[in-house]
Amino acid sequence: MSLPERDTRQSIVDTAERFFRDIGYQKTTVADIAKSLRMSPANVYRFFDSKKSINEAVLARFKGELEESLSLIIAEQRSAGSRLREMLLTAHRINQARFADQHRMQEMVCAAMEESWDAILGHIERFDALLGRVIAEGIANGEFRALDPVAATQCIRTAMLRFQHPLLMAQCERIPGPTAEEMIDFIMAALEQPKAEN
Amino acid sequence: MSLPERDTRQSIVDTAERFFRDIGYQKTTVADIAKSLRMSPANVYRFFDSKKSINEAVLARFKGELEESLSLIIAEQRSAGSRLREMLLTAHRINQARFADQHRMQEMVCAAMEESWDAILGHIERFDALLGRVIAEGIANGEFRALDPVAATQCIRTAMLRFQHPLLMAQCERIPGPTAEEMIDFIMAALEQPKAEN
Known part of the structure; x- marks a missing residue:
């Protein structure tokens, strides 16, 4: 071009x-x-x-920016746990800035879910691949427990759904807690090697 | 009456x-x-x-049955962890039997979310109270870590959303994993006292 x-x-x-x-x-x-x-x-x-193809391009650009932000965090020189925390929080904040209180942007994503499922699935797969890299690293270096990295990635993505999915962000605002930070703490407790406590 | x-x-x-x-x-x-x-x-x-009130009664009966099943599990004489696992799996199975592949039952719940938010919130509060009881018990008897029981309850309910929410059950069927069992294992790893592993 x-x-x-x-x-x-x-x-x-x-x-x-x-x-x-x-x-x-x-x-x-x-x-x-x-x-x-x-x-x-x-x-x-x-x-x-078609309009559907334009929508896919709008979404691809947004998701591309999100994936770029996550890739930058992955490349930082610090523990897998600390990078994973920041990736989850960053993904939440970027989605929230884009979709919270943006009824019409939610409509755009819903249309893509109806019309462009393969594109949505592609974004989920790339998101999983990014999370999965850091999780596999943390398992390999002993920071995380010896979990199945694929299942762990899927569980973490699913646990964070309420903080990423445009419609749920709106619906769940009216439901008591948790905050994204509390959810991430909970996730990290499942992942991280047990520390000596009481 | x-x-x-x-x-x-x-x-x-x-x-x-x-x-x-x-x-x-x-x-x-x-x-x-x-x-x-x-x-x-x-x-x-x-x-x-109104029709809305009838819908609330339909939903209240369904949720009442679900809450009754969970109460029976709570009353059993076994570890908090084992009861919590079974409660989460039971809630998922009951919701799935009711809503999966039942496009019109999903419509009923969506209408309630629009028209009867207080009723929905009441059900969520009772569900949280039931989970919270077992979680507090497990914390008190040392099975679970010394977490904040309210935040832990909210995190668990949120992590299981994909397995309970009528619309998500349909949407997420087309997304790779995890199974409800894998999600529950992950949740239990966050809750349970660290066991000696590698």
Whole structure:
């Protein structure tokens, strides 16, 4: 893709994201996006074959940024436990900033769950791969118990669902606790090698 | 309430539940329920002031049965850990039998989440109270670590959300693992006093 083409693609994704946030995914049309960019719908269709594909690109960019943040934490020189804690908290904060109180952004994700399941599954697999790397490291260096790293990764992702899933973040705000920090402490207690206590 | 009145109330709840399961909550009317029982809508309204109240009664009966099953497990003479495991698995199995592949039963719960939040919150509080009892017992007798029992209860309920929440049970079936048993093992690892391992 040439540089101007990449710029055009990027502008379409930016504009779509603004429309999805402001008027919602369902109400946005490819014609709206094209008009706002002063181009023809046919030109938008040169880059994306449907609104669903544009939504996938919006989501891929967001998830790409999230995965990038997690990769940076993985690369830091500190214990697996401390990196895992920060990864879980960072993923929660990024999702929360994006989706909490953003009813229309939630609509966008729900549409992707309906229309683009493979894309959603791809993001989950990459998230698991990132968590799994740090968990496997912690098991190998003796910080964590000798757990099955795949099952541990899936359990941690599932335990954190309430702090990541756009709809649950909204629903669970009205339910008593725990905080993300309390949940992460609880998870770490399951993972970390027993310390001598009472 | 006299015995015949209690029977009538019960029949209304039975019939409503059948309608909710067969044609869905949204499509069911109080008139449908009354007609099926060969009574006037006015007679139904003597017992329930709205379809929402009938839904709350259907849900209260289901949750009452679930709470009863958990109470029976609590009363058994065995370790707190073994009872807690069984409570979590039982709650999952009862919810799964009720909601998995039951798109219309999920609709009923979603309606309650919209219309009857206080009732939902009441069920969550009673569920927490039941879990909390066994957790506090396990902490007191030294089986479990010296955790804050309230936070531990909330963390466990949240970690199990994917196995209890009607919508998540459907959504998460398409996501890799963990099984309920793996999740419960992970939870118990966080709770139980460290045993001597490698």
